[in-house]
Amino acid sequence: MREPIIKVENLVAKYDDKVILDGVSVEFYPQEVTVILGGSGCGKTTLIKNILRLFEPAGGSVTIFGKEITTMDEVEFDKILEKIGMLFQNGALLNSVSIFDNVSIPLEQHTNLPDEIIAKIIEVKLNLVNLGHAIRLFPSELSGGMKKRAALARAIALDPPLLFCDEPSAGLDPLTSASLDELLLKLKNQLKMTIIIVTHELASIHRIADRIIFLDNGRVLFQGTLQEAKVSGVPEITTFFEVGKFD
Amino acid sequence: MEYKNKTLFLEGDVTKFTTTDLLAEFSRIKISEIEFIDLQSVKSIDSAGVAFIDEIKLKLKDFSPKLINVAEDINASIETFSAEKMPEPEPAEKANIFVMLGASLYNWLDNFRDAMYLSADIAYWSFIGIFDRKGQRKGSVIQQSLLIGVDALGIIGLLSLVLGLILALQSAAQLRQFGANIFVADLIAISMVREMGPMMTAIIVAGRSGSAIASEIATMKVTEEIDALKMMAINPIRYIVVPKFHAITICMPLLVTMATILGILGGLIVGITYLDLSVVSFYTQVINVLTLKDILIGLSKSVFFAWVIVIIGSYYGFKVTGGAEGVGKATTLSVVASIFAVIVLDALFSLVFLI
Ligand SMILES: Nc1ncnc2c1ncn2[C@@H]1O[C@H](COP(=O)(O)OP(=O)(O)O)[C@@H](O)[C@H]1O
Ligand SMILES: [Mg+2]
Numbered sequence: 001m002r003e004p005i006i007k008v009e010n011l012v013a014k015y016d017d018k019v020i021l022d023g024v025s026v027e028f029y030p031q032e033v034t035v036i037l038g039g040s041g042c043g044k045t046t047l048i049k050n051i052l053r054l055f056e057p058a059g060g061s062v063t064i065f066g067k068e069i070t071t072m073d074e075v076e077f078d079k080i081l082e083k084i085g086m087l088f089q090n091g092a093l094l095n096s097v098s099i100f101d102n103v104s105i106p107l108e109q110h111t112n113l114p115d116e117i118i119a120k121i122i123e124v125k126l127n128l129v130n131l132g133h134a135i136r137l138f139p140s141e142l143s144g145g146m147k148k149r150a151a152l153a154r155a156i157a158l159d160p161p162l163l164f165c166d167e168p169s170a171g172l173d174p175l176t177s178a179s180l181d182e183l184l185l186k187l188k189n190q191l192k193m194t195i196i197i198v199t200h201e202l203a204s205i206h207r208i209a210d211r212i213i214f215l216d217n218g219r220v221l222f223q224g225t226l227q228e229a230k231v232s233g234v235p236e237i238t239t240f241f242e243v244g245k246f247d
Numbered sequence: 248m249e250y251k252n253k254t255l256f257l258e259g260d261v262t263k264f265t266t267t268d269l270l271a272e273f274s275r276i277k278i279s280e281i282e283f284i285d286l287q288s289v290k291s292i293d294s295a296g297v298a299f300i301d302e303i304k305l306k307l308k309d310f311s312p313k314l315i316n317v318a319e320d321i322n323a324s325i326e327t328f329s330a331e332k333m334p335e336p337e338p339a340e341k342a343n344i345f346v347m348l349g350a351s352l353y354n355w356l357d358n359f360r361d362a363m364y365l366s367a368d369i370a371y372w373s374f375i376g377i378f379d380r381k382g383q384r385k386g387s388v389i390q391q392s393l394l395i396g397v398d399a400l401g402i403i404g405l406l407s408l409v410l411g412l413i414l415a416l417q418s419a420a421q422l423r424q425f426g427a428n429i430f431v432a433d434l435i436a437i438s439m440v441r442e443m444g445p446m447m448t449a450i451i452v453a454g455r456s457g458s459a460i461a462s463e464i465a466t467m468k469v470t471e472e473i474d475a476l477k478m479m480a481i482n483p484i485r486y487i488v489v490p491k492f493h494a495i496t497i498c499m500p501l502l503v504t505m506a507t508i509l510g511i512l513g514g515l516i517v518g519i520t521y522l523d524l525s526v527v528s529f530y531t532q533v534i535n536v537l538t539l540k541d542i543l544i545g546l547s548k549s550v551f552f553a554w555v556i557v558i559i560g561s562y563y564g565f566k567v568t569g570g571a572e573g574v575g576k577a578t579t580l581s582v583v584a585s586i587f588a589v590i591v592l593d594a595l596f597s598l599v600f601l602i
Contacts, residue, residue: 049474052478054474054477054478078480079480081477081478081479081480082480084478085478086475086478088471088474088475089471090470090471092470092471092472092474092475093472093475094467094472094475094476095466095467095470095472096463097384105479105481106479109381109382109479109480109481110479110480151475154475
């Protein structure tokens with residue numbers, strides 16, 4: 001069995017007293033696309049944010065690249081963050097600076113590359129997400145789907161070995177969504193990225209998923225490969241794969 | 248609507264157009280006993296109509312009447328819109344006055360502690376930031392200085408001049424009675440340099456820039472921009488707050504200096520036009536009465552005010568919860584709190600320097 005790149009054990013997450021995740025144990029494997037599934041509001045975003053320490057877990061442990069991160073100090077954790085890209089559910093571009101500057105932030109902060117090279121990288125990354133023409137625009141001048149793609153360009157600016165995407169294709173038209181999937185597959189195959197993605201799009205799941213994690217009511221209902229998921233016999237999952245929606 | 252044989256017959260359209268009349272009609276009917284509500288002749292129903300049926304069933308709950316002769320499409324609407332199967336909302340906890348007082352005290356202490364932590368963080372990173380610009384955007388101190396300082400020149404200058412005029416006019420009449428005309432220079436100089444200049448400027452900056460800081464940070468928080476910065480291993484305090492802290496620390500004493508000079512100028516205008524003073528005598532009087540200590544007190548106060556404004560603005564910004572309406576609340580709270588803090592701090596300073 002391969003070593004997981006992220007290992008989450010008995011994670012408990014709360015907002016105030018409300019328990020959102022109740023003892024979640026999941027594993028993510030290198031160079032695979034893992035899709036996190038579950039009804040809206042079931043805690044998918046919360047799971048990601050707890051793994052990345054944007055919220056302090058109420059219990060449990062998270063190991064990334066073989067290191068326990070819940071108790072790690074900031075300086076060491078920053079080193080880990082440099083190897084992680086995150087696409088937020090709403091993009092979370094900095095609204096006060098242009099698309100170019102948004103993508104340049106991680107490059108300027110974490111590399112010593114000269115400006116010309118940084119500019120090249122930014123252009124390439126924006127072209128990968130089909131936003132080459134929007135390089136000088138500001139986030140407020142983009143549509144929702146464009147914002148997400150720009151945010152993806154920012155997330156992959158440093159070619160991170162680990163990429164999180166929270167609902168990248170929600171709000172995209174089917175064509176753009178398909179080309180986004182193609183890009184994610186390229187990143188996985190050519191840059192050997194590990195990709196963790198929240199999505200509800202059945203078509204997209206069939207195209208890219210290696211593994212599935214199914215959350216329900218704060219617990220893991222199922223985790224395994226896509227093939228295993230389809231024949232798992234778990235009623236909620238079978239329904240989802242048949243009609244593409246949750247009960 | 249008809250009531251006979253322990254049955255209530257509804258008919259026609261039971262929709263948002265008829266519900267009001269139906270309710271009125273229902274309240275006129277005297278119902279002694281009822282077993283069924285018959286819907287056979289109901290032609291159409293919408294969510295208002297279903298709510299009406301729910302309502303009368305609730306009023307008749309002692310008899311728990313059954314719906315009968317429900318056509319299929321009518322039944323489908325009832326299934327969809329009936330409130331009966333909705334889960335009961337959890338009853339709110341009854342609050343006890345002592346529990347509430349205790350909770351708000353705890354809350355206040357928590358907030359105070361958080362604010363102190365934030366101040367320490369801001370102070371630390373601002374100090375580090377003087378030597379190490381990593382984690383800040385290029386040119387952001389200059390940009391912030393323009394926003395906080397240059398853009399405020401006009402309004403602060405104008406108001407200080409007017410303030411000087413008012414102060415001088417208020418005292419001019421009294422001073423003239425005693426032939427003490429020249430002392431208007433002392434009065435204006437001392438009060439502008441030590442009190443009015445710093446305080447007036449701080450209040451305007453709190454209103455302009457304190458609120459802008461709070462709303463900028465709060466907006467970034469609710470749009471997850473802060474989380475995005477953290478994910479790029481960028482400290483949000485270094486990236487957002489430190490440039491503002493540096494800019495305001497530079498701008499505030501300069502603004503106060505300008506405000507003070509214009510305030511004294513206002514006094515001079517009154518002196519010349521109303522108290523028959525000459526420019527030279529006014530000027531020499533001002534120079535003679537002012538000590539270096541007064542000027543230093545005024546300027547050091549202004550720096551503390553500046554810090555308080557940044558810290559309070561950032562605190563309310565980072566603390567925001569909820570969406571867009573949270574941003575508005577954070578902004579308002581931060582302005583109120585920073586003006587309050589500036590005045591309290593000013594009072595403390597007066598006490599300290601009195602002793
Ligand atoms: N900042 C927050 N404060 C309080 N409750 C939250 C917060 N964020 C999310 N929640 C709640 O946590 C639950 C899970 O949210 P989330 O993880 O965003 O769901 P999703 O699976 O749709 O991504 C929801 O019920 C939501 O109301
Ligand atoms: Mg979500």
